[in-house]
Amino acid sequence: MELKEKYESYKKDNPKARIYDCAKALAVSEAQLLLTQLSDDVVLLKNDIWAILQELPRLGHVMALTRNDACVHERKGIYPTPSNEGHVVLFHNDDIDLRIFIQSWAYSFAVKVKDLWSVQFFDTAGLAVHKVYLTKESDSIHVYEELVHAYRAEDQSYFTIQAPTALSDISVPDTEIHIDQFQEDWLKMKDSHEFFGLLRKHNLQRTQALRLAPDGFAEQLAADRFFEILNQASVQEVPVMVFVSNKGCIQIHSGLITKLVTMDNWFNVLDTNFNLHLNIDAIDQIWLVRKPSTDGDVHALEVYDKKGNLIVQLFGKRKPGIPELESWRSLLQVQKIEN
Template sequence: MTEQVLLAPDQICAAYAKNTGKRDRDLAESLGITEGQLVAAFAGIDVTRLSASLDDIFPMLNGLGEVMALTRNLSCVIEKVGQYDNYHSGAHASMVLTEEIDLRMFPGQWVHAFAIERETDKGTKRSLQVFDAAGDAVHKIFLRDGSDLNHWDELVSNLQADDQSQTLSVEPRKPTEAAKVNTDKVELLRSEWAKMTDTHQFLRLTSKLKMNRLGAYRVAGEPLVRALEPATVSQMFEQVRDQGLEIMVFVGNRGCIEIHGGSVETLKQMGPWFNVLDPRFNLHLRSDHIAEVWAVTKPTQRGPAVSVEAFDAGGGLILQIFGRRSGENDHRPAWDQLVAGLQSKKETEVA
């Protein structure tokens, strides 16, 4: 790992004090450091470095009571209010499964963890924040007015790391993988895709054929995939709201995927941000980052799983939306009909 010593911790703290209205990630970028390095500079002040092990963290989260869970990538932020419970540990992938907080975590990306207790004009704000080896945020947990502060103190005490230094060693960010296509295997992709019985088989299939998700979408063609206009994402949310449908929204990064299952009600465009602003579910999506949108159908034993998936200009997956599964049925006729009605992108514009 490499140590980036572009600014000393006291310089970072001073810059933060002068820019209290700026989001941490934006301030870090303006300073030429990572968000993890910005947070680490306050260790011993209002930040405590913690163990980043999922098996250490997650058994203690339930006692906090109601909190807000946040996961983001460069183009989208998802926030869910609820209580952590039903944690399933795994060497390569772990899960939290509750009605409101639904997560898939990849432990290898959980490298640095911090407890933050910061005084603001609205009182003390407490959060647990986890970052990957590059210093980018993986997952954040924010306490709410009803959270158990005694348990928070116990959690911080139990998880406190021996290393409380104010500097953070980071690795270079891994670049986003661009669309990857194996033109010799397109017909095999189509035939094997049509035989799938579970959506989780898809990435194994593309890997076997030396492709990736976006590359496969670009060559598979109908009826498996259909390119949509970028504006259809906000239109899709509006139709979901108007029809009272329940959907599943997946937003993630390399270390964590957070999922909303349910309806959407309050939608608002604010500059480049398209927002869902419901009491226990918020979504903040940079509409201007959407470069490609695909309507995708994957066969399963429970019926076809239909999704709308948005990608950025670099080929990175921004978010996926499915109809919410009911019992053993993946087939949601109203959702499927909604997706079928979304505007196709003109063929000449498809990359």
């Protein structure tokens, strides 16, 4: 098998490379590489994602990982019982907070590498959307083994994932946007989640929408402001919400952040139950965004890459029905002035 040989050769030459990096280097998906490794330690699971998701609480204390090309979000805790809202599956407690767009999830694997046990999920293109790792506190290897036995796919042979055709760019130039109507719709928002519908209605890319936002509702900041805001949130003990997403999953940390460390081109939050790893080189734009809601205006810090993809979002910690933290708003106001 040609790909299997290429993968083994690359790992031999790059022993510290993670499977994500190997897949990038070999121009294939992570799931495609896992299919070359099918064995007792790498098991393709049945095509019953919802049933497998319902088993995750049984694993006990685990680490949930969601990433995109520029940022990795890791949160430790115990999965709550999920709820299936049709187009979205929700896990929500103080530790594990996920919004899963299950229609794009297609493959799952149980993967054991040395002393790491994990359940990994992939979309229709074989791209990783979410991973669950047992921790030293899990004490649930037997549950993991039961899950693998119950959901092991009958056919454990290699196959090629047929990636769907990439969607063409449907963005519309500024000159064709009804800017007045768009801005009016922005000001009518009652919840920040309505922003997605606003983009679809006006055929806007996210950064394009920010450029065309009503006066005072979106301001581009210098790149260093992002790191200073996180630093001040840590120093002032302002609890935040950190969102990282890909096409299949949004993962959220809510709470304080304390240990901030920059290593080479990576900015990291290295707390006991929450880790964030952000590739500094991937950052192209930082925006301070204000959106109306029934609880008052909500301010977000949004980070984008060169293609206009959202990398990470920060909010002050809040729940529906509760106004935004004044401490978060004050922190942002100071940074806005210094910008």
